Amino acid sequence: MKIVEYVFVALSLLMVGCGSIKDVPFSSHNWHINPISGNIESTDTTYSFTLCSDVVETELPLIGNDKEAQPYKGLKAYLNTICSHLEAKCDSILFYAPTKGLLIVGITENIIWKPRSQSANVLTDKPYTLWVRDDDVDDWDRKPDEIYTNVLMDKAAKQLLVIDRLTYKRSDIAIIHIIQTETRKFKSLGLPDWSGTWADVTDPTCLEPIANWLEGHRKMAFDIYRQSHRATVIDK
Secondary structure, eight states: OHHHHHHHHTOEEEEOOOOOOOOOOBOOOOOEEOOOTEEEEETTSSSSEEOSSSSSOOOOBOOOOOHHHSTTHHHHOOOOOOOOSSSEEEEEEEEEGGGGTTEOOOEOOOOOOOHHHHHETTTTSEEEEEETTTTTTOOOOOTOOEEEEOOOOEETTTEEEEEEEEEEEEEEEEEEEEEEEHHHHTTTTOTTTTOOOSSOOOGGGGGHHHHHHHHHHHHHHHHHHHHHHHHHHHOO
């Protein structure tokens, strides 16, 4: 990992508290794993999300509706709290893949939210990412061909969130990677093992594996954006 990216990670751990926690509904989509590509897809083909993995995980647990969330007592509140940290309106939860620590939500960006990095030129061979300094000035109104990223720390929940905002086809979504310390409260949810708990965000010795993992989130965001662009072109 480049030194500048490592420093970015260290400087981007902004402590967040809980704002207004609302009951964000699940979307009406049903999900499955494509046995060939390994992508997470909606059955109506509206969405297709790459996992950026060479391994096809057809048994990957996916939680995309109230019925699937019901066996995990407190899970909906857990996801709603994560959504409350976004300075954007969360319209619906598309799905939660617990063993990947991955949550994808539909959003409305009606509030200006300054990113910590912005990526552009994503459809070319040379996409680029610019780090945003505290004194950088812009209107921060994300364009459809840009990806904005924020990294937040919920100190109380012992949870690190990496949030990529992008336009998928004609809708705005947030891809949220969750690194969750295995607290007693989190274990009480009864989720499958390794549900984003492979590193303790309160332990400085875990910074190296966390930094290495963070490097992959941007590739996933780029690939998902490219997938959506190809799908939009076909639709036309």
